[in-house]
Amino acid sequence: MDSDEQLHWKINIKKWGCELGFVAIGFTSAEPVDGLDQLLQARIDRGLATPFEGKEVKQRIDPKAGWQDCQTITALAYPLPYTLPPQEGEGVIARSAVGEDYHRVLRQTLNRLVDIMRTNGWPGNLRWQVDTGPLVERAFAVRAGIGWIGRNQQLIIPGYGSFVVLALLLLDREIASDRSISDQCGVCQSCVEVCPAHIIGKEPFASKDCVSYLTQSKETLSPEECKRLGTGIFGCDSCQDVCPHNQKRLKEEQTDLSPFSHRRGVDLLETLNLSKREFQERFQVTAAGWRGKAVLQRNAYLAMQNVQDCRLKPWLSEHKKDKSIPPIISSYL
Ligand code: B12
Structure with a gap:
């Protein structure tokens, strides 16, 4: 494509994408991404990589390793919906895991974008990934200039913040690159101070100590890790809640009176007692569903211990009596 055509597609993809949200x-x-291979390899060698990441370093940093014809990466950020805050004593679900699963929402939205591009004569092929694909999304997003990597590791979008999920749209045509933007965290230490795992601001980032990871891990947690979970049921937003770049959005969220807002709080006993059917109805449609029911029940059990929920003792005696304690919980008795 000549430079006029490239500009035409760049302007229009941005316009259509904005219209789609x-x-x-x-x-x-x-x-x-030059240099990222060393970081990824070091994470693997030092046991810091999570099981949720691919181990093929080349596939993670080089789009052409997965699709030889790829010429351009489009990085897109989609806002997380407004939510209602948890109440005292409730378990907490992170913003990225309430409401309809963002993987599904983005799949539909990207398919619509692709349809619009094709209807308007896009001359090439395209592919996309959301979260589960091999490429390190934040690294391409930062190079595509949509934000900077905050001290809290999040991609922060100027004027919007970090409560977004990312997608990469891969194109087999060249479109001129956008310019990266500079880090705007300055000397701010808010996320460093609030992180329950005390891992922010230290290199390398200890992903497996992150509360978000612990809520998703099926490994047996140490007593200290159990406490660290607090009331977390899935994910953790601590480092984003305090970020100055998110305050405008958080204020809007607080005053949003939409009856369709999803609640981040869950009743702990209800979550501990989840039946298969309740799990399917309430969680499987969200991004908190992919690790299954047992891990949510374990987190609810640990949260009840952490807040000394008086309903836990009777639950334990009843379930001990009829030997119905879920196996994932038995190691914490
Ligand atoms: C594995 C994973 C996790 C793991 C590990 C996270 C981590 N920090 O590595 C766990 C389970 C802990 C996790 C938690 C969360 N995750 Co997550 N996660 C991923 C996943 C699948 C891979 C991440 C990865 O490769 N990590 C390895 C490190 C090296 O990469 P990275 O942190 O993503 O990016 C770093 C490098 O790119 C580096 N970098 C950028 N440019 C360059 C250039 C060079 C040369 C070098 C050397 C480095 C470099 O800067 C980044 C920060 O250090 C991505 C999706 C994807 N396919 O990329 C989502 C993703 C990163 N997660 C996301 C989200 C929303 C979260 C949570 C907020 C969810 C929650 N509320 O609990 C938390 C946030 C925790 C945190 N502070 O990072 C979003 C990020 C959105 C954003 N605004 O940044 C992603 C992109 C998913 C998506 N499609 O939206 N996650």
């Missing part, structure tokens, strides 16, 4: 869209070449 994306809050930031940028372009970068399909060149590998």
Whole structure:
């Protein structure tokens, strides 16, 4: 494509994407992210990589390793819906895991974007990934200039903040890259101070100590890790809640009176007692469903211990009596 055509597509993809609800869209070449291979390999070698990440370093940093024809990466950020805050004593679900699963929402939205592009004569092929694909999404998003990597590791979009999920749209045509933007965290230490795992601001980032990871891990947690979970049932937003760049959005969320807002709070006993059917209805449609029911029940059990919920003792005696304690919980008795 000549430069006029490239500009035409760049302007229009951004326009269509905005109309579909994306809050930031940028372009970068399909060149590998230089230097990221060493970081990823070191994470693997030192046991810091989570089981949720691919181990093939080349596939993670080089778009052409997965699709030889790839020329351009489009990075797109989609806002998380407004939510209602948890009440005292409730378990907490992170914003990315309430409401309809963002993987599904983005799949539909990206399919619509692709349809619009094709209807308007997009001359090439395209592929996309949301979260579960091999490429390190934040690294391409930052190179595509849609935000900077905050001290809390999040991609922060200027004027919007970090409560977004990311998608990459891969194109087999060249579109000129956007410019990266500079870090705007300055000397702020808010996320460093609030992180329950005390891992922010230290290198390398100890992903497996992050509360978000612990809520999703099926490994047996140490007594200290159990306490660290607090009332977390799935994910953790601590480092984003205090970020100055999220305060405008958080204020809007607080005053949002939409009857369709999803609650982040869950009743702990109800979650501990989840039946298969309740799990399917309440959680499987959200991004908190992918690790299954047992891990949510374990987290609810630990949260009840942490807040000394008086309903736990009778629950224990009843379930001990009829030997119906879920296996994932027995190691914490
Ligand atoms: C595994 C994973 C996790 C793990 C590990 C997280 C981690 N920090 O590595 C766990 C389970 C802990 C996790 C938690 C969360 N995650 Co997560 N996670 C992923 C996943 C699948 C891979 C991440 C990965 O590769 N990590 C390895 C490190 C090296 O990469 P990274 O942190 O993503 O990116 C770093 C590098 O790119 C580096 N970098 C950027 N450019 C360059 C250039 C060079 C040369 C170098 C050396 C480095 C470098 O900067 C980044 C920060 O250090 C991505 C989706 C994807 N496919 O990318 C989502 C993703 C990163 N997660 C996301 C979200 C929303 C979360 C949570 C907020 C969910 C929650 N509320 O609990 C938390 C936040 C925790 C945190 N502070 O990071 C979003 C991020 C949105 C955003 N605004 O940044 C993603 C992109 C999913 C999505 N599609 O939206 N996650």
